[in-house]
Amino acid sequence: AVLCISGGLPKPTNITFLSINMRNILQWSPPEGLQGAEVTYTVQYFIYGQKKWLNKSECRNINRTCCDLSVETSDYEHQYYAKVRAIWETNCSKWAETGRFYPFLETQIGPPGIALTTDEKSISIVLMAPEKWKRNPEDSSLSMQQIYSNLKYNVSVYNTKSNRTWSQCVTNHTLVLGWLEPDTLYCVHVVSFVPGPPRLAQPSEKHCVRTLKDQTSALKV
């Protein structure tokens, strides 16, 4: 451990977890008045109900103001604390600590994958549930649907010709939008959500597709 005068520096500020699909990143701001100084940081974490603070070796004396604790907080039914302190020359701050972090309740659910196919008057939407973060790409995937059986999607559809938007909430992964106008550009975006405590949402990108021209009117010409 680094020998330093504790409390010689102000604490880091704004320490929080940013969590999306169980990827849990601890982030903070530099201590007041030390922006730009050669400050380094050290992070520790704690599992609620257990005995000791634990080191995160990859986040000892680091320059950046974030630390990926996804592996250490991967059991989403546990609750956690994390703390960080600043070190500069021979001075170090007291620890700045998060509140109790509960991944199961606090992770943001990322947007689903979206595939659109269209014909003259309808658009078929296929949604693919977002995946839980995984350490290695080769690891087996776990869908967020398997963690949250009540996962739902809010599908918003925008008709670029009429400027009209409507939304509907679906639980299954396929949806057909009917009674549409031919040869019209429609844009869709989808938000995943889980009933329960309010949590931040990650909207999908906008996916646009044009319905086909009306074949019957084409034949009359």
Next chain:
Amino acid sequence: GQEFQFGPCRVEGVALQELWEAFRAMKDIVQAKDNITSVRLLRKEVLQNVSDTESCYLLRALLKFYLNTVFKNYLDKAADSRIRKSFSTLANNFFVIASKLQPSQEKEMFSISESARRRFLLFQRAFKQLDIQAAQTKAFGEVDILLTWMERFYQ
């Protein structure tokens, strides 16, 4: 509308979203007062792999304990006005749910009710090892764990 289905015990008329919002409003205040972070009352052994039938017995024991021991007198000692509204929302809803849980007392259900009792005793023993006010604060701060478990029975 939505209802809880704890095995044979059905509970209607409770908006779980209200309970979540009530807890969220006071989560940071209450959990910050819990300094004994090395103790978790609602440990995994208490709530994990509970069968539907057993859930009615277990929840009834837990809610009665919350009403009679955790919530009782809590407001007098921790008179933080920001908590008061959340507190009454949770207490009132816990009372409604507990009063509607009527698990079967028949002999053949003894092994299930006994399993639920053992789980509850794990929680109660951990609670009693702490100073009463610290234990009340901790149990109050763990309502999110309890609600998360209850949510699995909400349809």
